[in-house]
Amino acid sequence: MSIKKRKAYELEITDLAFGGRGLAKPDGFPVFIDRCIPGDVVFAKITKKKKSWAEGKLIKILQESSLRKEGKCQYCNFCGGCKWQQIGYDLQLEYKKRHVTESMQHIGGLKDVLVKDVIPSDNIYEYRNKMEFSCSSKRWLLPWELENEEIKKDFGIGLHVPGTFDKVIDIKRCEIMPDLGNQILDDVRNFIKESDLPAYNLRTHEGFWRFLMLRHSVAFDTWMVNIVTTFKQMDVVRDLASVLTQNHPQIKSVMNNITDAKSGVSIGKEEICLYGKDHIKERLGKFVFKISPNSFFQTNTRSCENLYAKVSEYAALTGKETVIDLYSGTGTIPIWLSDQAKMVYGIEIVKSAVVDAKLNAQLNGIENCEFFEGDIKDVLPGLKQKPDVMIIDPPRVGMHKDVVQQVLYISPEKIVYVSCNPATLARDLEMLAPEYDIKEIQPVDMFPHTYHIESVALLLKK
Template sequence: WRFVMLRHSVFYNTWMVNIITASEDIRIVEPLADLLIQKYPQIVSVVNNITSRKAGVATGEYEILLKGESILKDRMGCYEFEISSNSFFQTNTRSAAMLYDKVKEYAGLSGSEYVVDLYSGTGTIPIWLSGAAGRITGLEIVESAVQDAEKNCRKNKIDNCTFRLGDIKDLLAGVEEKPDMMIIDPPRVGMHKDVVSQVLGMAPEKIVYVSCNPATLARDLNMIQDAYEILEVQPVDMFPHTYHIESVARLRRK
């Protein structure tokens, strides 16, 4: 046994249980899945991720669906989302809607812009901005997240968002058209220095940077401050009663 990860859909009040183990043993985990489904009717999905890695990560090298559905459905604003066990999705969906509204406000889109979203995950920000932009390209390294993003666009009848799978450094090199603006929403480690160089080289007029780590936000903004003016930074308390804080920064090219 390694971890148990729970995902909760606030809108539907349903749960996904992800059991992370070091090896595969259906004889042990399947009876547990049966028991969970029987005892807690709100559980709609039980999956088993298997990983031999010793690191403290709650994702596996491969996954087995034990009971129920392979995804969890949730809703934010007027949009419906399907989330796989290994795909990133904000845990506090009510605050996330406020966060994405702030991203949309800072983006200041007029309807014709080409937007590139770095670290696009399950497509939440591109979908949130889809009605205000001309075209949006999302770049993401996790395959299940890209698949979820494409499904979520189809589910919400959105046709102006596309997604590319791969390392952000490699994907940015393949973006031939200069974006009018860029959304950057990296993991806690922030941007790789090569990605920073590529962003500076592409020189979008506007950047909205979404951060879950004030330390790497400060570091990354410091690396681009010669080229970009920081207009506003808005904290969003996604995890009340903890020291964690999300921030949205609005930048404009000098």
């Protein structure tokens, strides 16, 4: 079969590729199609054609796979959040493990690395402690809404249609967020509809309402509501804060971030506390952390504890070691390890994260954590302390090659590498492999119904 762009074909899905897309191989030629699972027979239009692969858009499922399940969420076939709801959770874990293994083999050239079975998420619904919803003056209509001429393309608040920057689905209920979050979302929707202020339009750059961010503390069952607007209108946002806090006593913080940035970014240039405090608190293990509107915190609290427990296990500290944590963020890993080590140093480039890390250490009465602000490749060479154990927890893009060279030069006896991207994990481990034995990799699922997977790798110096 000769595959051509803009042509449609009947294809059988035989596998799931990393990134969560279905894979068909007509005459051995790979075609990637979103929202398909192995065993589906589909009709798909080719949207991109390269020499050795192609991408297609699903038009219709001609024959459903025996593996296909009914998704719990009515939006799971349309929004970009939970594309794997039609796959049973046990099978999701199998594919996630396989994606880590295949990344090691095909990207890193690492053939004999032990990848363990995935540690599952304690909850597979209502697990996210943070959700961000976008406002739109013209929401995206779903197929059953298009059939009803009385339904108007008016205000919506929800999640984006994949591949678009301005098309928002009006989400009435998100299944991966705790139920109270849906009640808060509905109250905000009704308030905005009744207000005289329009939603922000990313094309015309006009309008007032931009984003709603919800944060939930699992340990304390409290909520933060962050309303992002284009300009200051204190009477309106204070009225909204009053409605929300009267309806939901669990809300302990209401913030207003204000930004006139033309890009779709929810971080404000100015931040105003409308109710309560400017943060909520969360607990990981025995440690308490302050969470401000824009601070980074792992979105699955209970699975984060599973992840950090594995970091502790691999670090195997006795209380005598010096630990350096690269990409230390708001200090969660250094603080988690603080009572197991002699001294922990964290390096982080984001100034606000370093400020939060220092505050979190003070909050927990910790005196053996020290945090440095700056680019790792600039800060690391200036540290006189040679670590016994190095923790590496980079963003999705992995380590800069200069940082890899510095790690090899410092040559710690043990490295614990925490990754949210199997592809860059494989690439970085390949560079470290000449000097380090990769003992094992433990995947930890923090994002049920998505293809994303966290992994912890243990490396020992040869």
